[in-house]
Amino acid sequence: GEDVEQSLFLSVREGDSSVINCTYTDSSSTYLYWYKQEPGAGLQLLTYIFSNMDMKQDQRLTVLLNKKDKHLSLRIADTQTGDSAIYFCADGSSNTGKLIFGQGTTLQVKP
């Protein structure tokens, strides 16, 4: 079945760039998503990328997709303490809209 993998933890200093990586197995993926989850809260959609794109930029966020290697990354420029959260990569290729989530990367931003 489909699987999505992420590294579990990333620590950066305020003002640096953060890069969170994700790999997936489904070769028919059409949409890949990044969600942010703050402690005790639901999931906030940050951005998504369609599989025929290799890059998408939205303000401080840059998503890179390497479809050949099935690798997705999220770059956050000028990382702030408010960016501290868990970031989930999700594969949304199913016709049902079902999302397969990675286990989440905890981003710690140090002042």
Added chain:
Amino acid sequence: DAMVIQNPRYQVTQFGKPVTLSCSQTLNHNVMYWYQQKSSQAPKLLFHYYDKDFNNEADTPDNFQSRRPNTSFCFLDIRSPGLGDAAMYLCATSREPGQLNTEAFFGQGTRLTVV
């Protein structure tokens, strides 16, 4: 304004006592989903409704049921909660599954504690 609203935010229930979690949406979306997220784990889909059609995931226990009386509301019923059912339950909606610009919108979640 909140578009997917889950009530309550926190629910404590007794072992074996039926409990219902609710979700409402103001987006008029066709699809409503229930995900279970255990501590430090990825959210996992339990089931979803596409309009009135109920779609259960193969590995969702029978203890979990759902109702969707109208477009706006969807309920998650846990018939006999066990300690292992303690988790955050996330409701999500989308306009159409698998189509462009039909990303899922999530509610804030209900954290269920079983005592």
